[in-house]
Amino acid sequence: MSRKHYLISIFLLLLLLGASGCGNTKSSSTVQNEPSNTNSSDSINIGVLVAETGASSSMGKPGSEAVKLIDDQLKKNGGMINGKKVEIHLQDFKSDDPTAILKLKDLISKEKIVAVVGATNLSASSAVSTEAEKNKIPMVSLASLPNGYGHYIFGVVQKDIVIQSVIVDYLKKNNIKSVAFMHARDGFGQNGLKSFQELGKENNIDVVAVENFEVLASDMTVQLTKIKAKNPDAIIVWTRPPASGVIAKNYKQLGLSIPMIQSHATANQTFLDQVGTDGEGQLVVGSKLNTINQFPDSKQIKISKDFSEAFSKKYNYEPNVFSGYAYDGVQLVLDAISKGNDTPEKIRDYFENGIHNYPGITGTISFSKDDHSQVAPDGLALFRIQNQKWTLVK
Known part of the structure; x- marks a missing residue:
């Protein structure tokens, strides 16, 4: 600087x-x-x-x-x-x-x-x-x-690949070798998938399942159930609210416990308000502004x-x-x-x-x-x- x-x-x-x-x-x-x-x-x-x-x-x-x-x-x-x-x-x-x-x-x-x-x-x-x-x-x-x-x-x-490098650092630190990737069918979601597939390959992280959805979808239990059957070590979600909040709530309802990491598009108060206590323990990549005093x-x-x-x-x-x-x-x-x-x-x-x-x-x-x-x-x-x-x- x-x-x-x-x-x-x-x-x-x-x-x-x-x-x-x-x-x-x-x-x-x-x-x-x-x-x-x-x-x-x-x-x-x-x-x-x-x-x-x-x-x-x-x-x-x-x-x-x-x-x-x-x-x-x-x-x-x-x-x-x-x-x-x-x-x-x-x-x-x-x-x-x-x-x-x-x-x-x-x-x-x-x-x-x-x-x-x-x-x-x-x-x-x-x-x-x-x-x-x-x-x-x-x-x-x-x-x-x-x-x-x-x-x-x-x-x-x-x-996207720079933002996702923060996620990959976490995956490697926690010895996570396989992930499922959920994304909206818009440009943001599709480009996020493409960049993560490249980054995952470079870092020996397997993408074992890919599920997509409409950005205004109101239920994601079908996609999450399919992902659960693939038994990944973690789930990565590339979308924004309200879809990201729907996924967080469905994740909780299905009793999933593997790490779920949401994109920077979710790192806002709107998401916290939407998910309430259902978001407890979930991970999000975002700006240091979110916790600047830490x-x-x-x-x-x-x-x-x-x-x-x-x-x-x-x-x-x-x-x-x-x-x-x-x-x-x-x-x-x-x-x-x-x-x-x-x-x-x-x-x-x-x-x-x-x-x-x-x-x-x-x-x-x-x-x-x-x-x-x-x-x-x-x-x-x-x-x-x-x-x-x-x-x-x-």
Whole structure:
């Protein structure tokens, strides 16, 4: 981690902490919930697309609220960076891909945005990235894009294989040699299966059963019963709530006792609320933000603690990996602007040439010409649910 980026992050977070007591962002901040029809040449506009409502809201809402915290920070500083007003145009695409594309088009044509951050889930991020690339607008993706990153597309989310390496470390440490893999039939689930099969092969872990399901399925007992018959040493689940919660409850109902490990898409309060006591003892990979006070002090932990305290104070719940992704994405754009990069082309070039060992909350971030999404696993950890709370697995 570079000392320069660390000091910048600490400075921005100190501003954030001072601003976290501000009023409702909808009425008093620079967050714009709908595109306007005018654009000031003196302002620098950033677009943010999140699924604040709809099927992906368990991931999108924490991200949206992290962005509103940043907006509080901007307002505290008069909304100014380098003598120009910076406005964040936060848009809820309602977990609908076509809506995300339409909102991005509006942001480009009406607000003349210099960059966009989004769009919560894989399918929306993929769709939006195509539009951003076509319009030469730098984008920070909030989902890992398995088909690669274009000239203008960057990412702050660890690749699936990086996230799954945390799970594999646990499996190897506990001498687990065989697993069953459950996944939704969407892009996230299918890509998760592909990457784990590769990782499992490299680490001599056999995938002895694979079961899939519709993302809105309300019962998974058939799939879990089939898995039970295969007698794996553990079960890995690659989906998000509510499907992940359904699986957790069915697992409990069937009396299964082998370890079950859920993906980072499940590491949020929505899942804990859904499963209640049925989630007791189950494992989830997620951000260190989930249990930030259980880690020894370091530069990264200091930054994350400051963010976590400000977030919790404002929203009365703990931030998670999706809060961190959105926070990191917007802060990268602000970092570029603070160094005089106020056009799409300048921001794109700065990302590719100037982001090295950036202290992201959810992992150390580096971009290069050959890799637009190199995010280390140092912001991730494995958690066990105990007393309906996250507990670090050491």
